[in-house]
Every structure is written in C-alpha cells, then in structure tokens.
Amino acid sequence: MAVPSVSAEPPAADASPVTVLAQSRRSPDVRARVTELRLSAFAGHRRAGFPLGSVTLFAGPSGAGKTTALAAFEALARLGGGAPLGEAFPDPVACVPARARPDAEGRRGFRIGCTADGAEGPVRLDVAVQAEPVLRVVGERLTAGGVVLLETALRDPGRRTVQAAWHTAGSAPVTRAPLPDDRLGTALLPLRVAGKTDGQRQVLAAAEQMVVALRSVFACDPRPDRMRAPVPTGSGRLLPGCDNLADVLWRTRAECARRHGRLVEALRAGCAGPVADLVAEPLSDGTVRALLDRGEGWCTELARLGDGELRYLxxxxxxxxxxxxxxVDAPGEVPDALRSLTVLADGFDRALDPVQRRELLQTAARMGERGHIRCVAAVSDASWAAGAEGVTVVHLKP
Structure with a gap:
C-alpha cells in the first residue's frame, strides 16, 4: 500500500526543507500546547518537522507549502475535536504527495503528526491516512516517555474499523478493541479507557493533553469585505472570517475594559488619523455597527477603513x-491555566503596511510571552521579523 506505516521516529535531520532562524525559549509552564508539526508525507512536504514556538512564522514564496502547513495543523485540530476525516480533509487526494504511486489495489495516502507539550511532558501523535480509494485512518500511534500508549492498524479492509491496542500495565500489558476508521483514536480514548491501572491513567493523561492542545486552535482569516456592514447581534463569539466583528466589539467593550483599552492603544499605532476609542452602536433594525471614535464628536464607520486597517483591527x-x-470548541472542563489558545493566521501580513505588521507581531509576542495565546502564521517574506524576540521564523523552500 502507498500509505507508509506510522512511525514514532523523528524525521531525518537533513530531510526537512526548513531553516530555523530564531526560536523562542522553551516555556516552563504546563499548559497543553502543540510544539511541533510533522508532515512526514503530506502534499508537497516529505519528512518535514516544524518547531512551533509561542509565535511562529512560516515564510517562503508562493508554492513553498506555507498554507499547506497551516491547513495540516487545522486538520489535526479538527480531528482532536472529534470531527470525522471527511470534515478535517475535505479534499484528501490533494493531501497525497504528488509522486506517491498507488499500490496494487489502487490505495494512496499521507502521513501527518504533531507533538504536544504539557504536564505529561512531550506527547507524540502520528497518523497514517488512506485517501484513495476510501478515506480512512489506517494507522495511529500515541507515544510518551518512550512508551507506545496507543497503536492502531487496519487489519481487515472490508470493515470500517481499525484494531486498536492501548497500554494497560495491569494483568494484561495492553487492551485490544476495534475503533472506527474515520475518527482519531486518541480523541476517543477518554470514552474507552477505564483509568483503573497506572498504565491506563498514563494513557488517559497523555490523550487528554493531546486533545486539549488540538482543540484549543482558532484558524483566523479576516475578510474585510464582510466586516464593513452592520451585523445582527448574536452570540458575541468571533467567527474565523471576523464577519461579526461589530457584534463582538459590542460584547468585549462592556466585559473587559482593560483589554479594550489595549485594543484602542494598538489602533492608535496602526490606523490613520486620531483614535480616541472603538465603539459599537446598536441600530433600530436590530443590527450593530462599529465605529472609530476620532474625538470631539467625530466618528468613522468601519466601512470607510482600508483593507489593511480592518485586517489589523x-x-x-x-x-x-x-x-x-x-x-472555538475549547474544552470547558479544563481550566485556563492548563491550556493555551493557538491562533492560525494565513496571510498574516496581507494588506498590512510596515508599521501595522510590526505592531501586530509585537502584540503577538507579548501575548505569547504570557503563555495564554500562541500564534502560528504564514507570510511571504519574514525579513521584517528577523531578530524579533520570542519569534520563531521557519523558511520554506519550494
């Protein structure tokens, strides 16, 4: 079969097409967070391992694989949240390496993985996916401390299950059971493992750390064309395209004056003209619009701002x-002190001027230093970020 077996071995040192220019120091806290993305065989990437710091910029020309790397991270996050394979990989054939040849039965696939750090130390997840002729997981491995905690394999292609074996360390060394072949087994373990032995508790702790790290991901790509018009009031939770920005501002301005004040300070640096405040105004038709308060009774609607100003905001x-x-579907049962939100931003510097992108990177670095927010972004050229403290720059080559 053209899908290689899952391996917990690290990629070859000379095989990754990346050069790391600067890397943030390892955080001593115990928040669950993804610290490495592995694309062993995924689209244009082969045997690639990408270190992820508190702020990571993927840089390179068009076609180098920046967007692909972020899409892979987002797909893992969806799987960690319990999504089926078809939702995580809507076009799975595009994920197969271009030169991958099908086996005698026409099967091709890809391999992907990550490492999540936290209270349990580094926990590795590696997954092999068959993309053709049927989308399914054909192998998965979860390891920590040199111990294989979960391993799955496709034993009977005629059944929509994989055979799973997880660490028990009781009267029997492992427990075996079938798991569905369209879900991430690691995300299902908390529902299947009893936690009666030390081995089972180790499996649960590692799986939960991985799931918490993956579920705490927000993929964001602001769309200025959708941010200018008034929007209906709703949940006050920001959508990935930031379409409902005005509704969110209506909520956050009232709930957290300190953070709102920091937002206004940032806007003074990144928006043209004076900025006294950022306000949300309810309209008679039940919608709400956002305005920049310029002071002395003068306001500017967001509709009048440029694309760069709106993306920066x-x-x-x-x-x-x-x-x-x-x-984001963050695990509500886990306290904030044990998780760190990761923001994925493709085209991080799109439409931004030099001042805006510098201020935005500084904001990301400050929030990353506190540990609650991590940022993984893609830029075409990262020369402007060279030497920035707390920033990891990964250069990709076509």
Whole structure:
C-alpha cells in the first residue's frame, strides 16, 4: 500500500526543507500546547518537522507549502475535536504527495503528526491516512516517555474499523478493541479507557493533553469585505472570517475594559488619523455597527477603513481576547491555566503596511510571552521579523 506505516521516529535531520532562524525559549509552564508539526508525507512536504514556538512564522514564496502547513495543523485540530476525516480533509487526494504511486489495489495516502507539550511532558501523535480509494485512518500511534500508549492498524479492509491496542500495565500489558476508521483514536480514548491501572491513567493523561492542545486552535482569516456592514447581534463569539466583528466589539467593550483599552492603544499605532476609542452602536433594525471614535464628536464607520486597517483591527482583537470570545470548541472542563489558545493566521501580513505588521507581531509576542495565546502564521517574506524576540521564523523552500 502507498500509505507508509506510522512511525514514532523523528524525521531525518537533513530531510526537512526548513531553516530555523530564531526560536523562542522553551516555556516552563504546563499548559497543553502543540510544539511541533510533522508532515512526514503530506502534499508537497516529505519528512518535514516544524518547531512551533509561542509565535511562529512560516515564510517562503508562493508554492513553498506555507498554507499547506497551516491547513495540516487545522486538520489535526479538527480531528482532536472529534470531527470525522471527511470534515478535517475535505479534499484528501490533494493531501497525497504528488509522486506517491498507488499500490496494487489502487490505495494512496499521507502521513501527518504533531507533538504536544504539557504536564505529561512531550506527547507524540502520528497518523497514517488512506485517501484513495476510501478515506480512512489506517494507522495511529500515541507515544510518551518512550512508551507506545496507543497503536492502531487496519487489519481487515472490508470493515470500517481499525484494531486498536492501548497500554494497560495491569494483568494484561495492553487492551485490544476495534475503533472506527474515520475518527482519531486518541480523541476517543477518554470514552474507552477505564483509568483503573497506572498504565491506563498514563494513557488517559497523555490523550487528554493531546486533545486539549488540538482543540484549543482558532484558524483566523479576516475578510474585510464582510466586516464593513452592520451585523445582527448574536452570540458575541468571533467567527474565523471576523464577519461579526461589530457584534463582538459590542460584547468585549462592556466585559473587559482593560483589554479594550489595549485594543484602542494598538489602533492608535496602526490606523490613520486620531483614535480616541472603538465603539459599537446598536441600530433600530436590530443590527450593530462599529465605529472609530476620532474625538470631539467625530466618528468613522468601519466601512470607510482600508483593507489593511480592518485586517489589523481584526487580528489584534483576536490576539487580545481568548477562547471565551473566539468561536472555538475549547474544552470547558479544563481550566485556563492548563491550556493555551493557538491562533492560525494565513496571510498574516496581507494588506498590512510596515508599521501595522510590526505592531501586530509585537502584540503577538507579548501575548505569547504570557503563555495564554500562541500564534502560528504564514507570510511571504519574514525579513521584517528577523531578530524579533520570542519569534520563531521557519523558511520554506519550494
């Protein structure tokens, strides 16, 4: 079969097409967070391992694989949240390496993985997916401390299950049971493992750390064309395209004056003209619009702002808020002290001028230093970020 077996071995040191220029120091806290993305065989990436710091910029020309890397991270996040494979990979054939040849039965696939750090130390997840002729998981491995905690394999292609074995360390060394082949087994373990032995508790702790790290991901791509018009009042949770920015501002301005004040300070640096405040105004038709208060009774509607100003505003708001405001399915049973929200931003510097992108990067670095917000973004050129403290720059080559 053209889908290689899952391997917990690290990629070859000379095989990754990346050069790391600067890397933030390892955080000593215990918040669950993804610290490495592995694309062993995924689209244009082969045997690639990408270190992820508190702020990570993927840089490179068009076609280098920046968007692909972020899409892979988002797909893992969806799987960690319990989504089926078809939702995580809507076009799975595009994920198969271009030169991957099908086996005698026409099967091709890809391999993907990550490492999540936290209270349990580094926990590795590696997944092999068959994309053709049927989308399914054909192998998965969860390891921590040199111990294989979960391993699955496709034993009978005629059944929509994989055979799973997880660490028990009781009267029997492992427990075996079938799991569905369209879900991430790691995300299902908390529902299947009893936690009666030390081994089972180790499995649960590692799986929960991985799931918490993956579920705490918010993929964001602000769309200025959708941010200018008034919007209906709703949940006050920011959508990935930031379409409902005005509704969110209506909520956050009242709930957290300190963060709102920081947002206004950032807007003074990144928006043309004076900025006294950022306000949300309810309209008679039940919608709400956002305005920049210029002072002395003069306001500017967001509709009049340029694309760069709107993207700068939206991304700054994302970095200054948290999972309670962003539309992310964060694990509510886990306290904030044990999780760190990761923001994925493709085209991080799109439409921004040099001042805006510098201010935005500084905001990301400050929030990353506190540990609650991490940022993984893609830019075409990261020369302007060289030497920035707390920033990891990963250069990709076509």
């Amino acid at each position: 939206a991304l700054t708001l994302v970095l200054l808020t948290g999972p309670g405001v962003l539309d």
